[in-house]
Amino acid sequence: MPDAALLLENITCTFASHDGDAAGYTAVKEASISIAPGEFVSVVGPTGCGKSTLLNVGAGLMAPSSGKVKVFGKTLDGVNHRAGYMFQGEALMPWRSALSNVTAGLEFAGVPAAQAQEQGREWMKRVGLGGSENRYPHQMSGGMRKRTMLAQTLIRDPDIILMDEPFSALDIQTRQLMENEVLDLWMAKRKAVLFITHDLDEAIAMSDRVVVLSAGPATHPIGEFAIDIPRPRDVAEVRSNPRFVELHKAIWDVLREEVLKGYAQQKRA
Numbered sequence: 001m002p003d004a005a006l007l008l009e010n011i012t013c014t015f016a017s018h019d020g021d022a023a024g025y026t027a028v029k030e031a032s033i034s035i036a037p038g039e040f041v042s043v044v045g046p047t048g049c050g051k052s053t054l055l056n057v058g059a060g061l062m063a064p065s066s067g068k069v070k071v072f073g074k075t076l077d078g079v080n081h082r083a084g085y086m087f088q089g090e091a092l093m094p095w096r097s098a099l100s101n102v103t104a105g106l107e108f109a110g111v112p113a114a115q116a117q118e119q120g121r122e123w124m125k126r127v128g129l130g131g132s133e134n135r136y137p138h139q140m141s142g143g144m145r146k147r148t149m150l151a152q153t154l155i156r157d158p159d160i161i162l163m164d165e166p167f168s169a170l171d172i173q174t175r176q177l178m179e180n181e182v183l184d185l186w187m188a189k190r191k192a193v194l195f196i197t198h199d200l201d202e203a204i205a206m207s208d209r210v211v212v213l214s215a216g217p218a219t220h221p222i223g224e225f226a227i228d229i230p231r232p233r234d235v236a237e238v239r240s241n242p243r244f245v246e247l248h249k250a251i252w253d254v255l256r257e258e259v260l261k262g263y264a265q266q267k268r269a
């Protein structure tokens, strides 16, 4: 079997506690997730369970308290340079134009400016933003800013794409358009994707596999479902596919209780 593109192996993450508990807060405990090259995997779980923590560990932005990360078979030490990361919030640099936000990663990697600009313009077109190169982030809609972030993430052609609830702030129509665009781009290149969402519909519509996390503390996977719905898929239409409905019910049966636990914990906090 080929090496996983990204393997999170027995990951435990303990944070210093805010309430003086010397043992700290173990957000994630012995969690293992493997993503094959070219596979699209979504991770769903209740709010605050540790989804972003796991993604940060996979990106090499946070070292786990114990456990290992392997990238195409090699143990990760430091930042994961084979991964592109699209954050949940607004991560554009407000002082840079859309184009220069998109090309920033190439520039930092030492690609000559003219070449970076040419690639940047191509990517702006690919994400439907041809003609908006000179706009600044505040001159763009939320959807346009997300498209810019998508181009910024994909321009470096990463082998692994990490996405943390990338479209949660968008209205439903824009969100579905962007989800379809991401699927089209992914179908063309088939990179490994780890997609974090709390939206089960989105997870099923997009993925090859959905991993369900337990509520925290000590979050870990409690279920894994192969999404055997043929591609290409339209994220809006796929929702009426009988198999979608069946999978939704099966996954929700596992997720529901965890969501209730997560909600109760947030109310207590």
Ligand SMILES: Nc1ncnc2c1ncn2[C@@H]1O[C@H](COP(=O)(O)OP(=O)(O)OP(=O)(O)O)[C@@H](O)[C@H]1O
Binding pocket: 015, 016, 025, 027, 045, 046, 047, 048, 049, 050, 051, 052, 053, 054, 198, 216
């Ligand atoms: N640096 C930190 N220090 C202390 N606690 C932290 C830190 N980072 C995360 N946590 C805690 O770890 C838990 C998991 O956080 P995380 O952001 O990974 O959850 P999440 O599932 O991504 O949340 P959401 O669904 O709200 O985006 C939370 O209880 C959070 O408060």
